[in-house]
Amino acid sequence: MHEVGIITSMLHTVADIMEQEQLTVVEKIVLEVGELSGVVPHYMEECFPAAAYKTRFADTKLEIEVVPGIVKCNRCGLEFNGFQYDLRCPDCGNGKELTPLSGRELTIREIIGC
Numbered sequence: 387m388h389e390v391g392i393i394t395s396m397l398h399t400v401a402d403i404m405e406q407e408q409l410t411v412v413e414k415i416v417l418e419v420g421e422l423s424g425v426v427p428h429y430m431e432e433c434f435p436a437a438a439y440k441t442r443f444a445d446t447k448l449e450i451e452v453v454p455g456i457v458k459c460n461r462c463g464l465e466f467n468g469f470q471y472d473l474r475c476p477d478c479g480n481g482k483e484l485t486p487l488s489g490r491e492l493t494i495r496e497i498i499g500c
């Protein structure tokens with residue numbers, strides 16, 4: 387599962403931020419995960435305890451905010467949830483000419499610590 391790798395690199399980023407902000411404990415990490423980012427939020431939550439085990443993040447909570455994967459159909463102009471409709475316009479059937487509007491996020495939104 388590539389989610390473990392993503393969490394590990396995310397924790398590296400958090401560690402850097404901790405150093406910059408001079409934080410010693412992180413209570414909670416809030417992640418923004420887009421539906422079209424290729425990452426499954428559910429797996430992220432499942433993998434987190436294993437990735438954080440025996441690190442300074444062992445007691446850290448992971449909170450995930452899912453960003454809907456909205457795309458716009460370049461043929462008919464319809465905006466729809468690309469995740470839900472499997473990247474195919476429910477109106478005209480177009481599955482190629484789509485512009486992603488949101489849902490590709492994979493970002494650390496907030497770090498709560500002291």
Ligand SMILES: [Zn+2]
Nearest residue numbers: 459462475478
């Ligand atoms: Zn369309």
